[in-house]
Amino acid sequence: MSDQDHPERDDRVLAGEYALGLLPAEEAAAFEARLREEPDLRALYAAWAEDLAGMTDGIAPVTPPDSVLAGIESRLFKPARPPRYRGLWLAGLAGAAAAVAAVVLVAMLLPGVLDPGPAAPEDPPLVADVAAEDRSLVVRAAYDGTDHTLFVEREAGAAPPGRALELWLIAGDGAPVSLGVLPEQRQAKLPVGPQMREDLAGGVLAISEEPPGGSPTGAPTGEVLATGQITNT
Amino acid sequence: MDAQDxxxxxxxxxxxxxxxxxRLLYARTSAKxxxxxxxxxxxxAEAEDALQDIYVKIWANADxxxxxxxxxxxxxxxxxRNHAVDCRRRRPAREAGDPEEAAAVPDGAPGPEFEAMRGADRARLAACFGELEPGHAEAVRRVYLEGExxxxxxxxxxxxxxxxRTWLRRSLLRLRECLSR
Structure with a gap:
């Protein structure tokens, strides 16, 4: 069907609008219902999807930081019993107030609903004291080899107003690689990707101040506020 | 076995x-x-979060x-693209399509594998965009790449x-007719 005066009645146009995400939700749902029933419409949609995807050909690939894959894998393949809960039990919190125990119990039953927050690893193989020279910013870091995360605890200092603190790993003469932006909470666990794990031993951690959300370029852009050598325990 | 297979x-x-x-799929495709x-x-930071969501979707929908x-x-x-556009459209209304912001992102050369895969299609796409009325090719590009x-x-x-709406629909029809030739 072709109708120059009423292009909205042409399935070729409708398929294009759907592929571009221009249809309101109701019309998009109606189109999807038709897609399931009509092979010709599926072919029209596929033709648009292929052609439009061609617009990304000129976009340069950018290697994402290791933390992305680590984050995906921890979301998809997380262990049945996350280590942080075990850590809480072994830390002796079971003997604390009944209310706390109840929260932990609920948290175990409903992972992700109530998160008691990260706990320090019990026996970290690698640690670092990332500090400013005047100790105005001190972040303690400990690597947890069981779930490949870096536990960080901010003991002193904070991000300058309107800025974020980003943690970097520097291995040898290599360029700094982001381990992630430190959250406002004092404690956090940052995933460490497979490629970065090997670089931790003997590496240096550094904290720079960056725009909210972290460096837009993938390299430190702000002032380096603190550094610390990673050491074996 | 070629890259597509x-x-x-x-x-x-x-x-x-x-x-x-x-993991292999991630290694081969995540940079693109x-x-x-x-x-x-x-x-x-937003893009890193979005990429995590995207690969979780890929895992869930591969079948x-x-x-x-x-x-x-x-x-x-x-x-x-669809996930990133959803994220962008959910943002609080700021910088709605600032042209300078768009220009600030470099469009580098594509990876050789994509160049080889789509060389002919790419030329066809460029030629058909060239047949649209001035501004309309840019409009389609902004919708696809910036979620406008x-x-x-x-x-x-x-x-x-x-x-x-009428203008863009006419352009989409012309584009489809050209691309199907």
Missing amino acids: DIEDLIARVAIADRAAF LFGVVLRVLDDR RYRVNGLSPMTWLITIA TYADLAARFDVPLNTM
């Missing part, structure tokens, strides 16, 4: 929950998809890859919403 095979293995295949997501979102008959890279790019809506375009072209 390879990725198709990996998606098929991901569909049966093969973690090693998932991250480039696309960065282009749409222009915010590194339905065949349904729409897309090539494997198109399927992956479409998931990435009819309302955004109407504001940009300073025309009523219905006029914009």
